[in-house]
Amino acid sequence: MVKENESRIDRSMTITGVVEWHGLVVLEGVIEGKLSGGFLEITETGKLSGEVAAQSIECAGHIEGSIVTDVFILRSTGCHVGTAETGKLTVDSGAVLDCVLQSGTPKAEKPVANPHDREAAPAVRLSQVLPAFQEDTRPCCMEMPWSARLELFNHLLLLLDDGKPLIKVTGENGSGKSMLAAKLRQGLPERYEVLAITGQVGSVAAALREVAAGLALAGAENLVQNDLLRHVKAALDDKRSRGLRVVLLVDDVQEMHPATVEGIIRLLTNACATGDETLQMILLGAKEMEAKIAATTFKYFEDEPACQLYLEPITQKDTADYLRFCLQRAAAGNGNAPLSLLPYETIRTIHVLSRGNIAEINRLADQALRAAHAAGAAAVYPDFL
Secondary structure, three states: OOOOOOEEEOOOOEEEEEEEOOOEEEEOOEEEEEEEEEEEEEOOOOEEEEEEEEEEEEEOOEEEEEEEEEEEEEOOOOEEEEEEEEEEEEEOOOOEEEEEEEEOOOOOOOOOOOHHHHHHOOOOOHHHHHHHHOOOOOOOHHHOOOOHHHHHHHHHHHHHHOOOOEEEEEOOOOOOHHHHHHHHHHHOOOOEEEEEEEOOOOOHHHHHHHHHHHOOOOOHHHOOHHHHHHHHHHHHHHHHHOOOEEEEEEEOHHHOOHHHHHHHHHHHOOOOOOOOOOOEEEEEEOHHHHHHOOHHHHHHHHHOHHHEEEOOOOOHHHHHHHHHHHHHHHOOOOOOHHHHHOOHHHHHHHHHHHOOOHHHHHHHHHHHHHHHHHHOOOOOOHHHO
16 A cells, blocks of 8 residues: 655754654664654664554564554564554564553453353353463563563573672562572572571571582581581582582571571671672561661661662563463463453452562462353453452
């Protein structure tokens, strides 16, 4: 179809502000601002940031922001990060679509079972994705592409690579601390060896015995603290001489006695400048763990603010990405078809009710999915929450 009034913004141009047009705009350069018009074609070199309302958008470049359009085509070299409301969506293989999607078509008012519902979405049925949000099948929220959780995990890896001896991660109950700990045990490069203890240890000696057990040191349970420490340090030195880095995860730090926390930090890291680095330590716990950290350790974090990480509630975009990530994993091989099972309004309701708490998101999604399946619905509507 020939489109009149064609305009071209070449790669040497950057436009900022409010842009309105008729006909076709071909974007090879950069636009930042609020846009509205007819047809928009973004080439591989084109970059757009802001809000866009257009009849049709075809993107082989990069979009960051919100778009509203009748037709959205994302080519294999294209990337969209943000939100999209469209009546028709086409995504080529290889494209990156990292956004909250909302269909421009009307949604059903009631989540009732009827034959038309069952015929509406034959590609994927709710029965195929029932395990999507169960603990033993759902993916780790730290694995979501382009998410704040993945950014936090990658930042933590950089801190470890930089040799930071002490890192602190806090978060509310259900924020994903346990998922992070599990991801660290399984997802670190081969040059790392991960040990773990929990807040259940009652003394420095007990903590050292846990470390010794993780290092497979025979007879450690019978040693007094000083001898135990010597054996642990010898084993750690041996691993370091072979190019291995040892990371100790200390979970539920809020349950530990302050003297125990301080003791293992002083004996096993150089965070308080007491000697050579023995291992790197990651403290995980609820906000209450701040009261278990001595003033000398607080001084370390004042000097190293990047080593204090907080698991914030996830955003609505990340909630949408996570829910759809779970569905796609559960219905592997069905491409984007599972996305139709979870309308935008349901995603928004789950996010509001959960306040971005990952444990609540899983609980609510699993509850709604099972209720929708029991009702014979074709999708999970907000009424099921």
